[in-house]
Amino acid sequence: MAENYEYVIVGGGMVADAAAKGIRERDRSGSILILSEDVDPPYTRPALSKKLWTDPDFSPDDNDLGTARATGAELRLSTRVESVDRSGRTVTTASGETIGYGRLLLATGGRPKRIDLPDDHRIVYFRSAADYRRLRDLSGRGHHVAVIGGGYIGSELAAALVQNDTRVTLVFPDRELGASTFPRSVDDRFETAFRDHGVAFRPGRRLASATADSDGIHLTLDDGSAIDADSVVIGLGIVPNTDLAERAGLRVDDGILVDSRLATDDPFVYAAGDVASYPDPILGRRRVEHVDNANEQGAAVGRIMAGSDEKYTHTPSYYSDVFDLSYEAVGKLDASLETVEDWKDDSSVVVYYLDGGVPVGVLLWNVWDATDKARQVLAEARALTPDNLVGMI
Numbered sequence: 001m002a003e004n005y006e007y008v009i010v011g012g013g014m015v016a017d018a019a020a021k022g023i024r025e026r027d028r029s030g031s032i033l034i035l036s037e038d039v040d041p042p043y044t045r046p047a048l049s050k051k052l053w054t055d056p057d058f059s060p061d062d063n064d065l066g067t068a069r070a071t072g073a074e075l076r077l078s079t080r081v082e083s084v085d086r087s088g089r090t091v092t093t094a095s096g097e098t099i100g101y102g103r104l105l106l107a108t109g110g111r112p113k114r115i116d117l118p119d120d121h122r123i124v125y126f127r128s129a130a131d132y133r134r135l136r137d138l139s140g141r142g143h144h145v146a147v148i149g150g151g152y153i154g155s156e157l158a159a160a161l162v163q164n165d166t167r168v169t170l171v172f173p174d175r176e177l178g179a180s181t182f183p184r185s186v187d188d189r190f191e192t193a194f195r196d197h198g199v200a201f202r203p204g205r206r207l208a209s210a211t212a213d214s215d216g217i218h219l220t221l222d223d224g225s226a227i228d229a230d231s232v233v234i235g236l237g238i239v240p241n242t243d244l245a246e247r248a249g250l251r252v253d254d255g256i257l258v259d260s261r262l263a264t265d266d267p268f269v270y271a272a273g274d275v276a277s278y279p280d281p282i283l284g285r286r287r288v289e290h291v292d293n294a295n296e297q298g299a300a301v302g303r304i305m306a307g308s309d310e311k312y313t314h315t316p317s318y319y320s321d322v323f324d325l326s327y328e329a330v331g332k333l334d335a336s337l338e339t340v341e342d343w344k345d346d347s348s349v350v351v352y353y354l355d356g357g358v359p360v361g362v363l364l365w366n367v368w369d370a371t372d373k374a375r376q377v378l379a380e381a382r383a384l385t386p387d388n389l390v391g392m393i
Contacts, residue, residue, distance in 0.1 A: 002090055004100035005033040007305060010081045010091065011107030012036020014045055014291065015273035015298035019105055020071040022302020032073035033099065037080050040129045042067045046291050048132040049153060050321050053160035084248035086266050103305040106245055106256060106271040110238030120212040122231040126157060138231040139166040146219055146229040148207050150177050152320060154235035159322035162197050169200040169227055171207060183339045183351060186365055193323045238289060240275045253277060255287040260311040262301040272301040282315045282379050283331055290318035317371040330374040331361030342390045350393045358382055
């Protein structure tokens, strides 16, 4: 006979941790099973490219979220769920186990975007704690690591590596690092910080091909130039893991489609986190791949699964730390949009991003404790004009 649990969570990341804790806010005893493909129990993902590299007093053990201990949930690692039988309310794992559920949460996250490269342990598609451990082993000691991608994860990894006795070459398609995200005045400061720390740049370039031998990894860029490195780390973003939902017949469109209560078109199946496309009350339907959303949405869906009548109304923020530069943001950051800059001093600025004259994003560059004000600006966006944005935050 199939095992049965009141709550089954597929995925073992930060959403799973937050959801289990959210369930426990309303249901102290209901059985919870977390089925995770990861080899590690839930951990804080941002630390993999930030704090674990920069804080010598912060260890991987400190990064463990303690999910099972805090919630009593049963956690099964290295476990892949192959199918969902919605009529029978069961899931089946790759090893053939059939498990019944009362409520099912799909928190399957995303997988790194891949390119056609050799299958070699020195080429790391960075996503998990296991990837962090492998990159740690490949870095330091003056080793040369090529970082492919200059976006959110690529820039953080380049900064982390160069601060840990590693030579870094950063390959990215923009004319300047951050040029697609930040206005020029901010972008100049961002790029200068990397150059000052010794990161070598290959701007305006993409990786065309690579070979691997006993001497290292040999890269050819799209202009024919070459890079010889000891190892390579790929940071090109993620693809949402919607395959399981699709096989189950759930609606998918750049993520699993959910309503304001984070339910799919099946009232017993929910989705949250990187994989969920949800209706943000301020910014409209979107899918968010950041920690604030994972924590808030995970906790909300846990409470909802356990009987809460709430809706998910939070508009999440996100942040990044590189060297001594830090920023938070809400909404859409796109340097092709009209921007309004409100400099507080030589190193701190609020940047408003406007689409058709309407604010759609706010960058808080070295400006803190202002994300609620940024949300308020976006909520009132249609009543605002570029002329009256300066000074609002």
